Structure formats: structure tokens, C-alpha cells
Amino acid sequence: KKRTKTLPQLSYSRLAYEPTFDKNSVYEKIGDVKTALIQHQLTNYTYDVPCDDKDGHYIINPGSFFANDRFQIDSLLGQGTFGKVVKAYDRYNNCVVAIKIIRAIPKYRDASKIELRVLSMLKKHDPENINQCIHLRECFDFRNHICIVTDILKISLYDFLDNCQFLPFPGSHIQAIARQLLRSVAFMHDLNLIHTDLKPENILLKDDSYTKKPYKKFDTNDTTVFQRKILNDPKIYTIDYGSAIFDDEYHSTVVSTRHYRAPEIILGIGWSFPCDLWSIGCILVELITGDALFKTHENTQHLAMMEQVIGQSIDLKLVKKCLNQYYQQQQPANSRRRLSNSNSNSNSSDCIANSFSKATGKLLFPTNKTPITLINEVEDLCNLDTLIGKKTGFKFDLKLSLKDSLIKFKVPKKQIDDYEFWYWFIDLVRNLLVYDPEKRLSAKEALEHRWFGHGIFDDGT
Structure with missing residues (x-):
């Protein structure tokens, strides 16, 4: 463990990414x-x-x-x-x-x-x-x-969550896992490789031994004290490169497991390295909530869930690109046949472009044909600040500065360090869950995020 100011921090959280290979050799294809x-x-x-x-x-x-x-x-x-x-x-x-x-x-x-x-x-x-x-x-x-x-490695992060009643990882372990994962992905990207299928199932533990410590949920009135499993060593390895591709080689239309799929993939406007960073953002949220962020199997609902969690409409620039591609692929006007492709909605033969208003570019969700179950699943989601706040016992509004947040929410002095830790965690995730892949943090940029300069005293340290 290392200490930042007076706060403990696992050594994994300070690992540096230092490529040791000749970058020219990357382009010598195997x-x-x-x-x-x-x-x-x-x-x-x-x-x-x-x-x-x-x-x-x-x-x-x-x-x-x-x-x-x-x-x-x-x-x-x-x-x-x-x-x-x-x-x-x-x-x-x-x-x-x-x-x-x-x-x-x-x-x-x-x-x-x-x-x-x-x-x-x-x-x-x-x-x-x-x-x-x-x-x-x-x-x-x-x-x-x-x-x-x-x-041979041990069980996956998903299996560990499953074995732990989907109770969250302690913040110190989330930070350690995030650092290792971002470093692995930075290395892949430097090799011109995109993993395309990052998810908790594809992140394995080196050692899955644990100790149990009492834990009480923040987001419930239930006073039950759970026995949470705390890893003795949160060292991880990324696995399953069966879907990985070189960026300059053929890209299939749809990649990534649904829950971790980036918006540019759903919109069918092309994808590259940033899709891995979106997946990492989803993974980090899952480690603190114990549950997948976007539980859906339908494209339009998936985009609606993104808007609900992020609190913003999908960028008009991306929607226009999606619509333009749709129009270019349309059959001649006299045929009036609608396009159907591999990126279609699961409940419709129309492509995702038909989920947007042609006049305003806004997502058409819900419509009078949308099943009530899909509507409820979207409305049950809260924005990212509230979601993380419920799991940590704090209130956040990242439209406010850290200083203003501490004042507005009257954070007790003894909790300021913990509050700062989670404030900057949300800030990192918000910069990973950015609609526009060009504005999303890269793996190397994420490694420089100030969250990694903050420690926390919790069950993992």
C-alpha cells in the first residue's frame, strides 16, 4: 500500500504505463x-x-x-x-x-x-x-x-460479484482494478489492437481468495448487515481475444456484448479504439452497483437508457451521421423499400435511423407502440450522479465544482476525503461514457485522471 496525503492506496492504483517496445515494430504484421x-x-x-x-x-x-x-x-x-x-x-x-x-x-x-x-x-x-x-x-x-x-487463472470479476451476492467492491479495489484494466487497454491500443468485448466476464483474478467483513447497504432501509467478501489481492488479467481486431483490418458492423456496447456501434457510424473505453466506463459502474448499467436487448431502449443515465440527449452530430448513412443506403425512391441490416432493432426491420426524428434529431422514445415494460425499465434508471450517490451514501451534482458540492450537500469534515474520492470517480466515468467517441477519454488520458491521485480508507485498504 502507498499513502496519498494521509489516505491509503493500493500499489496497483499507482502502476505506470510505460511501453517498452519500438513503436515502428507494431506495424510489422504477424x-x-x-x-x-x-x-x-x-x-x-x-x-x-x-x-x-x-x-x-x-x-x-x-x-x-x-x-x-x-x-x-x-x-x-x-x-x-x-x-x-x-x-x-x-x-x-x-x-x-x-x-x-x-x-x-x-x-x-x-x-x-x-x-x-x-x-x-x-x-x-x-x-x-x-x-x-x-x-x-x-x-x-x-x-x-x-x-x-x-x-490458468481464477474466477472472473462477474463470478466474484455473483458469489458475493452482487455486493459492490470497495472503492480502493475498484480503483486498483480500473488502473490495471486501463493499462492493459492502453497497451493493446498501442499495438493497434481493439479488444471489442471488455466485460466483467473477461477480466479474471489472479487470486480469488478473500476475507469477510461486515457491510451495510446505503441505498436501502434494510438494516441487515451482510458479510461482504473482500479480495486478498485484486490483481487482474484481461482475457478472451477472440473478438479482438487490428484497427486497420476488417470491422464487422456489430461488436461487443450488448450491455457494454458503445453508442457509435448501435448507431452504425463506425467504431474504433474508443469503444473499449465506453465498455470500461460501464464496467466501473457495475463494480460499485453490483449490477449491469444498461440491461437491455433492444437498440432504441438502449439509447434511451443512455440518455437517462447520462442526462443528455445523444449528440446531434452523431444522429446526423447515422441519418446520412441511412439515406445513402436507401433504395431508389420509386422502390420505397426500407433498409434492413444487421444493426436493426430487435423488434423491427427498420434500421436504428428510424428511431430518431428526421426534423429534430431527437430519439423517438417512447412511442405509442413502445411496450410499457420497456418504458418502465428506462424510467426506473437514475442519472449517474444519483446512482453512485445511492451506493456510497453521498449526494452528487457534477454540474457543481467539488468545492460547491461540499457546501451545497453539507458534507461533514470527517467524510470529505471519501466524498472527494467518489466525486472524482464519477468525473472519470462521465468522461468515459461520452457519446462522441472523438471526445471520449483515451486509455492513456484516463490513466492521467486525478481520481488516481486520491486514496480512500475502506475495507480494501
């Missing part, structure tokens, strides 16, 4: 990574039986041997559209590893080659893994499955 082909051999531990299910997933049997007895599978860690991740014992190197076993389907095999390029790039430019991105140990091709071997 080609396809060759995966060693391991021919299947019958051994004392294996039998010549089908190894895949009907969807091309490798069938996992805990305790079984894999890759000609090289590994012994311990358990299934996770499963997705790409394949499965298992915990396994490497019998050659006498260590436990994680193996991502890609589905034996051409499109997923092809996609894994991009991920291998990304992982190889990360390792090439940070061999000591200072920047805490998951490291590639090796890769091979076994029984038509590309296998990616990495270090």
Missing part, C-alpha cells in the same frame, strides 16, 4: 500462427471413439487424457459459441494450464487464427506480461480442434 499438428494415437488411456458432439464441440470427460496423453483434463471452466475452455494438467511441464478447445467447424477454426495472431502480438511486445493480458503458452491442432494453451 502472419498466421502455425499450429503444430498432433496426430491422434491410441494409447493405454484413449480409445478410438468419437470425440465431438453434434455441434463440433469436443466432448469433455474430467479425468480423461488429451493430445496423446500430454494433458489430463481436470474440469470444464467455460463454454461459448467458439468452443470450450478446460483446466488441465500438463504432464510434460508439470503444471496446471487452461486450454481453449475450438469447435471443429471451419468458421470457428478460421476465427481462432485471428485470436492466435493477437495473442502472439501481445506476447511478442510484452514477454514478461507486465501489462496483464493473458499469455499464450503454445497452440496445436488435435483431432481437427485448434487448441490454445494459456496460464
Whole structure:
């Protein structure tokens, strides 16, 4: 721990980002990574039986041997559209590893080659893994499955929240996690890489051990005292580069998991590095609230939620860009056929441009066709200042200076340090959750934010 003035601060919160690679080498593209082909051999531990299910997933049997007895599978860690991740014992190197076993389907095999390029790039430019991105140990091709071997880590931030009844992380740990995450992303961006799928599920803990401390919620009249789990070490690693891309290569229309998706992606006006910073803003709020900020599966409602939380309408500049693209893509006037594309609303074949007034550029939400459940979900949200205030026991209005806020809300002298900490936290998040990607903080700029100069005395310090 370090101390800022008289306040404790975890060492992770002061980590510097110092790129150690030659920036010219970043543009030396890494080609396809060759995966060693391991021919299947019958051994004392294996039998010549089908190894895949009907969807091309490798069938996992805990305790079984894999890759000609090289590994012994311990358990299934996770499963997705790409394949499965298992915990396994490497019998050659006498260590436990994680193996991502890609589905034996051409499109997923092809996609894994991009991920291998990304992982190889990360390792090439940070061999000591200072920047805490998951490291590639090796890769091979076994029984038509590309296998990616990495270090074994513990559970994700999401799983830790889940195991903790979705009680918030202490502020000191949120700051430590934010610093590490921003540093990892700054490193990726310097390598011309965009992660595109940052979320609590893709941030893993190095150590998930904890101690329990009493905790009382600020935002309820419930006097229950909970036993909150406090990490012994909040060190993290970013994982899952299956959706990562090089900025100068093909960008698909829609990326990112819905709850963490930036407005420019929804609007279909193009995206780049800033989309990762929007995701980080959403993640930081989730760590203090215990709940995803934008819980929706519908584009127009998603934008309405953003306006409710941020307290401002979507920038007219962005709306005009969205509308202009829509008009350019329209069929000739005499056909009158409406555009339908991959960025459409889930309940309509119209593109997102039809969710805005052509006259004013304002978001058309709600309309007389909007289900009441969607309206209520938006109206139940409060703005960011109020949301964080409820979780910390303070009142905020970031239209006011810190000095004026302390006066207006009559913050007791003994609470001023805590108030300052959360005031600057909200300021950072507000500068990450900016509609216009050109005005959003970059990862390096966020690392310079004054919040990281403030410590706090809490359960994590």
C-alpha cells in the first residue's frame, strides 16, 4: 500500500504505463500462427471413439487424457459459441494450464487464427506480461480442434460479484482494478489492437481468495448487515481475444456484448479504439452497483437508457451521421423499400435511423407502440450522479465544482476525503461514457485522471 496525503492506496492504483517496445515494430504484421499438428494415437488411456458432439464441440470427460496423453483434463471452466475452455494438467511441464478447445467447424477454426495472431502480438511486445493480458503458452491442432494453451487463472470479476451476492467492491479495489484494466487497454491500443468485448466476464483474478467483513447497504432501509467478501489481492488479467481486431483490418458492423456496447456501434457510424473505453466506463459502474448499467436487448431502449443515465440527449452530430448513412443506403425512391441490416432493432426491420426524428434529431422514445415494460425499465434508471450517490451514501451534482458540492450537500469534515474520492470517480466515468467517441477519454488520458491521485480508507485498504 502507498499513502496519498494521509489516505491509503493500493500499489496497483499507482502502476505506470510505460511501453517498452519500438513503436515502428507494431506495424510489422504477424502472419498466421502455425499450429503444430498432433496426430491422434491410441494409447493405454484413449480409445478410438468419437470425440465431438453434434455441434463440433469436443466432448469433455474430467479425468480423461488429451493430445496423446500430454494433458489430463481436470474440469470444464467455460463454454461459448467458439468452443470450450478446460483446466488441465500438463504432464510434460508439470503444471496446471487452461486450454481453449475450438469447435471443429471451419468458421470457428478460421476465427481462432485471428485470436492466435493477437495473442502472439501481445506476447511478442510484452514477454514478461507486465501489462496483464493473458499469455499464450503454445497452440496445436488435435483431432481437427485448434487448441490454445494459456496460464490458468481464477474466477472472473462477474463470478466474484455473483458469489458475493452482487455486493459492490470497495472503492480502493475498484480503483486498483480500473488502473490495471486501463493499462492493459492502453497497451493493446498501442499495438493497434481493439479488444471489442471488455466485460466483467473477461477480466479474471489472479487470486480469488478473500476475507469477510461486515457491510451495510446505503441505498436501502434494510438494516441487515451482510458479510461482504473482500479480495486478498485484486490483481487482474484481461482475457478472451477472440473478438479482438487490428484497427486497420476488417470491422464487422456489430461488436461487443450488448450491455457494454458503445453508442457509435448501435448507431452504425463506425467504431474504433474508443469503444473499449465506453465498455470500461460501464464496467466501473457495475463494480460499485453490483449490477449491469444498461440491461437491455433492444437498440432504441438502449439509447434511451443512455440518455437517462447520462442526462443528455445523444449528440446531434452523431444522429446526423447515422441519418446520412441511412439515406445513402436507401433504395431508389420509386422502390420505397426500407433498409434492413444487421444493426436493426430487435423488434423491427427498420434500421436504428428510424428511431430518431428526421426534423429534430431527437430519439423517438417512447412511442405509442413502445411496450410499457420497456418504458418502465428506462424510467426506473437514475442519472449517474444519483446512482453512485445511492451506493456510497453521498449526494452528487457534477454540474457543481467539488468545492460547491461540499457546501451545497453539507458534507461533514470527517467524510470529505471519501466524498472527494467518489466525486472524482464519477468525473472519470462521465468522461468515459461520452457519446462522441472523438471526445471520449483515451486509455492513456484516463490513466492521467486525478481520481488516481486520491486514496480512500475502506475495507480494501
